[in-house]
Amino acid sequence: MASSQEFVDFVIGQIEDAGEIVAKKMFGEYAIYADGKIFGLICENQLFIKPTKSGKKFIGDVTEAPPYKGAKPSFLIQDKIEDKKWLSKLVRISSKELPIPKPKKKKVAQKKKNFMEKYLKIKKLFEQNANKEKATQEARYMRDKFSFYGIHTPLRKSIYKEFLKEEKRNKKIDWDFLDKCYEDEYREFQYLAIDYLIAFQKFLTYDDASKIFRYVKKKQWWDTIDKFDRILGNIGLNDKRIDDLMLKYSTDEDFWVRRIAIDHQLLRKEKTNTQLLEKIIVNNLPSDEFFINKAIGWSLRDYSKTNPNWVRDFIKKYKTKMDKLSIKEASKYV
Numbered sequence: 526m527a528s529s530q531e532f533v534d535f536v537i538g539q540i541e542d543a544g545e546i547v548a549k550k551m552f553g554e555y556a557i558y559a560d561g562k563i564f565g566l567i568c569e570n571q572l573f574i575k576p577t578k579s580g581k582k583f584i585g586d587v588t589e590a591p592p593y594k595g596a597k598p599s600f601l602i603q604d605k606i607e608d609k610k611w612l613s614k615l616v617r618i619s620s621k622e623l624p625i626p627k628p629k630k631k632k633v634a635q636k637k638k639n640f641m642e643k644y645l646k647i648k649k650l651f652e653q654n655a656n657k658e659k660a661t662q663e664a665r666y667m668r669d670k671f672s673f674y675g676i677h678t679p680l681r682k683s684i685y686k687e688f689l690k691e692e693k694r695n696k697k698i699d700w701d702f703l704d705k706c707y708e709d710e711y712r713e714f715q716y717l718a719i720d721y722l723i724a725f726q727k728f729l730t731y732d733d734a735s736k737i738f739r740y741v742k743k744k745q746w747w748d749t750i751d752k753f754d755r756i757l758g759n760i761g762l763n764d765k766r767i768d769d770l771m772l773k774y775s776t777d778e779d780f781w782v783r784r785i786a787i788d789h790q791l792l793r794k795e796k797t798n799t800q801l802l803e804k805i806i807v808n809n810l811p812s813d814e815f816f817i818n819k820a821i822g823w824s825l826r827d828y829s830k831t832n833p834n835w836v837r838d839f840i841k842k843y844k845t846k847m848d849k850l851s852i853k854e855a856s857k858y859v
Contacts, residue, residue, distance in 0.1 A: 527553050532570045539609045543616035554593070559620045566599065568592040572606055573599035574615060577622040583615055640702040643688070650684050651676065651713055663712075670746055671712040681713055682720065689724045698725050700736060707740050715744060719752045726756065731764040745781045747816065751788065758789030768801050775805040780814050787820040794831045802828065803839065810846040821847070822854020833859045 533555055537546050544560040548567065555567040565574040573592040574580060576599055581587050584605075589598040605611055651674045660675030667673075676684070692699065698721075706718040718740065722729065729737075734757060741753050761767030767789075774786035786805050790797050802824065809817050829836035837859045840852060847855075 528555060528567045528570050533567055536567060536572055536606070539606065540613050540616045542609070543613040544620065546616075552593075559616055562620050562623050562626060564616055564620045564623055566592040572602040574602060574619055575623060576600055577619045579622050580615060580619040583618050640699055640705060643699070643702055644705045647685055647688065647717065648709075648714075651681075651711065654680060654684065667712070667746060667748070671715075671744065672710050674711055674713050676713055681716065685717055685720070689721060692721065693724055696728060698722075698728060698733070703740075707743055712744075712748075715740075715749055719749060719756070722756050723752070726759055729756070729760050731760060731766050731770075734760060734767065734770060741782060741785065742779070745779075747784075750781050750784055754785040754788040755791060757785060758791070758793070761789065762793075762796065768798065772801065772804060772808075775808040780817050783809055784816055784820045787817070787824050791824065791827050794828075797828050797831065799828075799832075799835060806839075807843065810843060812848060815850070818848040818850045819854065821851040825851070825855035826857050829855065829858045 533548050536557070537548055540546055540557075540559070545558075547558045548555045549558065551566075554569075556563050557565045557567060563575070565572060567573070571592075573590070576589070580600060584600060588601045588603065590601045591598050602612070602615075605615075654674070654676050656675035656677075658675065659677070660673040663673040663675060664671065703718045703721060706714040706721075709715075722737065737753060737757060741750070757767065757771070761771070771786040771789050774782050777783055777786075787809060790802060806821050806824065809821065812818055812821075825836050825839065836855060840847065840855055840859075844852065
């Protein structure tokens, strides 16, 4: 049974003279602070005070009990909880002996410094290797949707090759760094974020899908979308919850999201879930969107290398609903 707000308010009122008292929710119960120090817990409408030598001496006949299963024993305050003066004094005595909490801001600031240092270091290398002529060509190829440094793919990847190796040794994805990369106006930084995720593929889990989805929805174009399909799809090889997520994606109002669902099983060969593939494609029939019709054709063409009969039967079954582009792409090897 969780503690009631009425009891929490009562306890705070009883010890209001002990300093600046604050109760914060913690694991469904409450931690109580005096002047920034946590000195006790409220669990199941009972007050527990952290054990100290001075507190034990002040109480005298101490009753000790764990606030919750698995916790270390604390001083359980029972009848004396009604004595406001006594209780406030106990809190002051206990708080005085308890250690000052470690500051967290420095850790956050250090974390911010770390990812910014990495970002700025790579940005400097990108700038040093920029090629204006190539940048203009790449921007034009992408319909001037993005800015480019104009760095050829092999050179770009070589610039951060050692960086990715070092990051993998940490076995921890730096999402702050990836967020910064995706905010950058230059497209090479989005490519870096994707290469980073590919390098960390084996560390990615279903819980990371929502974080990746934030990138899916930003700065959308085929060059990044056609990487995210495999990144998310590969998570699904180890976690079948991705199947349901892709089925959900397949009916999204955003056609780029639907494109990911259609193509997320590319190169799976015998591991392709044909029932899922069929459902996702059918959810997108009929369509007059080029990028959807192209994706349908690609997904079927890819699987036709493994099972041409299945693809041939699929085309026959849904031919009247399929776009000519999809049929053309899907029929290449059948």
